Amino acid sequence: MSTLHLDAEALYADLESGVRPLLQADSVLVGIWSGGAWLAERLQRDLKLAGEPGVISSALHRDDFSSRGLSTADPTKLPFEIEGSHIVLIDDVLYTGRTTRAVINELFDFGRPASVTLAVLVDRGGRELPIQPAYAAARVTLPKASRLRLARDDDGRFSFDIQEKKGEGS
Numbered sequence: 001m002s003t004l005h006l007d008a009e010a011l012y013a014d015l016e017s018g019v020r021p022l023l024q025a026d027s028v029l030v031g032i033w034s035g036g037a038w039l040a041e042r043l044q045r046d047l048k049l050a051g052e053p054g055v056i057s058s059a060l061h062r063d064d065f066s067s068r069g070l071s072t073a074d075p076t077k078l079p080f081e082i083e084g085s086h087i088v089l090i091d092d093v094l095y096t097g098r099t100t101r102a103v104i105n106e107l108f109d110f111g112r113p114a115s116v117t118l119a120v121l122v123d124r125g126g127r128e129l130p131i132q133p134a135y136a137a138a139r140v141t142l143p144k145a146s147r148l149r150l151a152r153d154d155d156g157r158f159s160f161d162i163q164e165k166k167g168e169g170s
Contacts (some may be wrong), residue, residue, distance in 0.1 A: 004140065008150060008158035011121050011137040015039065016046055018135035019088060019119050023047070027086040030054035030078065032103050035092030035150035039121060042156065043090065054078040056089075058102035082109030092122040092150035097131035102143055122160075124148060 019029075031040025031053055040053035055077045087107065094100065104116060123136035126144065142148060147165035152158055 004162060005121065006138065006140070006148075006160045008121070008160050012039070012158055014137040015119065015121050015135070016043060018137060019043055019090070021048060022088055022117050022119060022134055022157040023049075024086045027088050028054060028080050028154045029088050029090055030056050030103075030107070032089065032091040032099060033057045034151075035121075036090045038150065038152050038158070039092060047090045052079045053090075054080065056103045056106055058106065061092070061102035061105040076110075078110055081111065082107060082113055084114050085111075087113045087116045089116055089118045091118070091120045093148050094118070094123045094133055095126050095133070097127050097129035099124070101129055102114065108116070121150065122148060 007120055028051075029040040029044055029049065033036035033055055037053075037055040040055070043049075044051075044053040057076050066068045089100070089103065089107075091100065100118060107113060107116065118131070118133045119135040120133045121137050122143050123133055123139045124137065140148075142162070145164050149161045149163065151161050
């Protein structure tokens, strides 16, 4: 069995290049808690965008809420108007699409965006819902029992951790 090696910093550079053409004059970045929020924060700075990125939690709209309960995710913080905005939604790992569906529901609780475009660091396939990213820095295949997590060190550099998981993915 081969070991998967993903260079998160190199993929971040690809993500930055891929997000740039997705931006419109009035676009705002919204990162999905937690890895997507870290990425959005760094993209906001590196792309020299004004203001702060938004952070969105899927906790209140998950279809597995009854079994997971309220997670430890930070609450949603959207420091701009959602109504009529062009949202570029940022996530670290796209898997089943259920987290993306939940955060889109959360976004609509705050208003009706003009558009929502999804960009991800890694698309690992395994979709259960018809959700596809407009941009993915990498596409990988992992066993269903594996969990790919983005980590951030004290200097803000990214890396990946692959673990065996017990439950279903996002």
